[in-house]
Amino acid sequence: MNEVKFSILACFLLLVNNNMQAQEPCWFSKPPICRNSNFVYAAGIGTGNAEKIRNLAEADAIRRYVAEVRGVQLSDATYKEIVEKGVEYAKIEGIPVQYRVLRQKFENNNYYVLLLLPRRFSTDPRNIIYPDEELCDPLTGIRKTAEPTKIGESYSVKVNTEKPSDFEIVTAADGNLTLSLESFAENTYFSLYNEDGVSFKSTNQNIVSGSSLQIANNSPWGSKAFDNNDIVYLYTWNRTAEKFKGSFTFKLDAGTYYLRIVRGQTGLSSVNLSFQFKTIR
Secondary structure, eight states: OGGGOOOOOOOOOOEETTTTEEOSOHHHHSOOOOTTOSEEEEEEEEESOTTTHHHHHHHHHHHHHIIIIISSOOOHHHHHHHHHHOGGGOEETTEEOOOEEEEEEEETTEEEEEEEEESSOOSSGGGOOOOOTTSSSSSOHHHHHOEEOOTTOEEEEEOOSSSOEEEEEEESSSEEEEEEEEEEESEEEEEEEETTSOBOOOSEEEEEESEEEEEETTSTTOOTTSOTTSEEEEEEOBTTTTBEEEEEEEEEOSEEEEEEEEEOSSEEEEEEEEEEEEEOO
């Protein structure tokens, strides 16, 4: 689904002076920002001893991250541990650091590094889902086309056969989002994504009229509006009533999510939507 992928940072080295020495990388002087994301970028620089220069850069990046995002100072002991052993051995507040190196550059005895870190540390790395490098900067793709919605409101919309309809949903806390749908097309497709383009499986369905099927989008029933790896729901009307009515529940963390809907050729374009949310206590 090309529209869901977002470009990150067009980066060009600025060459200065007659000897064409390169300045620090643009991603170091201005790291990209993810809006409403569970991840943060941290840039660091190491200078001097080539044996530990990368560790110095990573320690510098971690120290900036902890000070700016966590609101605490990285202890001298932890900083020294990263310099000596590398960030993979480090713990912050007793929790192992999960990270990914996105950019790195060595020039003139300086080592620059750009790390991607989760805002919330986790002791289990399986809980950390890193976004693709292309996802975060300009407001493009589904983040640009999505219409804002409010929890508890109902909407009557027209859904096209080729161009998808996109909607933005914001949850202020962790909980269960229930999407209620009523449509008058023979076949309708939808998928729910977070800001990193990850699609979600429904935890519960309540079908009143018609039927629903979770499909692999590369199947013969797939839609060009979605990527092959997306979790897509195809729901079909009741042939007698020529209507689908049902609800789908998703367990979500607090954050921003995007709903994409597209319909098949047969039937009407009308779709009634509503969103209900119940906080997990």
